[in-house]
Amino acid sequence: MVAGEGSAGEYRVFRLRKYYLYVGLAGLVLFFTMTVLCLLADMDDVPADRRTLLAIISTSISGLFTVSSLWLILSYIYSTLIFDGFKxxxxxxxxRKELDLERVRQLRWIGGGAGIIKLKTLTEKGTIYLDNFAYEDRLWIVERLRNQAPESHQEGWDLFCHRIAMPLRRYDPQTIHVPDKNEVLLTRKRWDWLLLPFILLTAxxxxxxxxxxxLPxxxxxxxxxxxxxxxxxxxTPRKGMVARKLSADPEQNSQLAFFGWFLLVYMLIQFVNRFVNFPWLDESTLSISVSxxxxxxxxxxxxxxxxxxxxxxxxxxKTSVKEWEAGLKTDFS
Structure with a gap:
């Protein structure tokens, strides 16, 4: 790809997903309630000289989350990503920050999470978190930047293409996902059945x-x-999402088994160190050394x-990049 391909004059505005609005509203209600309860909490069992300090600490923690939730709501309302030609x-x-794609000296494709794109000019830099936007918008953003930014200035495209770009191109919101024997379909109802009873129990x-x-x-x-x-x-998308089972990855299973056995051995050593006295070895020295x-x-x-x-x-x-360049949507593992 070379700089300048595509419709450079196209103007598009992208806003955050409504997910952030819902999370912000829910957090605002929950943490504001926590703040009020902390202020109204009965502190008769707390010494008088510590009540004020304890109230400040309690309300500060819940108040911080309340402010964070409010900030999330404001971000949904005011935050936008705008493509205006090469700007x-x-x-x-x-x-408010503005970058010129023609002056970009480094574009890093990062395949972690839902995908991160970092742009840098001689004087400015910006970061695009694809998770902030809808799936269709993510694909448009990726294609636009891939086409317009000079390829010589792009880094990490191959892995990003494999993990992020090609799955975005294959994504179809109308498709009903059918997991195979090594996969499981995660749906919103699944989370409801798993967590709502626990929430009721804690309430x-x-x-x-x-x-x-x-104890209020x-x-x-x-x-x-x-x-x-x-x-x-x-x-979780409305149609659900397919995730691989842990049992489907032998290497992952081996890793988890190693961690499990290692934790067991570590706890056994600490147990022996706790109840068996070695006159030639200090207890704290052995514990620190083992840790x-x-x-x-x-x-x-x-x-x-x-x-x-x-x-x-x-x-x-390598296969993903070839399929991307060919514009194919064929599935691969």
């Missing part, structure tokens, strides 16, 4: 604790499970695992 305009709640527990034991702060018990449910539910050694082993194992996966994705990305 990209980043408009946020407080700031009952909070009510009983507040009524029987005089326990009324906030269902807040975190509810936040988790909302996050998982509304980050440091364990961390090093886990980091080394994780590095080897990530390196092997990276090589596999690198090989598969």
């Amino acid at each position: 990209i305009i980043f408009r946020g709640v407080l700031l 009952v527990f909070g009510l009983v604790a507040a009524w029987k034991f005089g 702060r326990m009324l906030t018990a269902p807040v975190l499970p509810t936040a988790l449910w909302l996050f998982l539910r509304y980050s 440091v050694f364990g961390i090093c082993v886990l980091f080394w194992r994780s590095y080897q695992f990530d390196k092997a996966n990276y090589q596999k994705r690198l090989e598969a990305s």
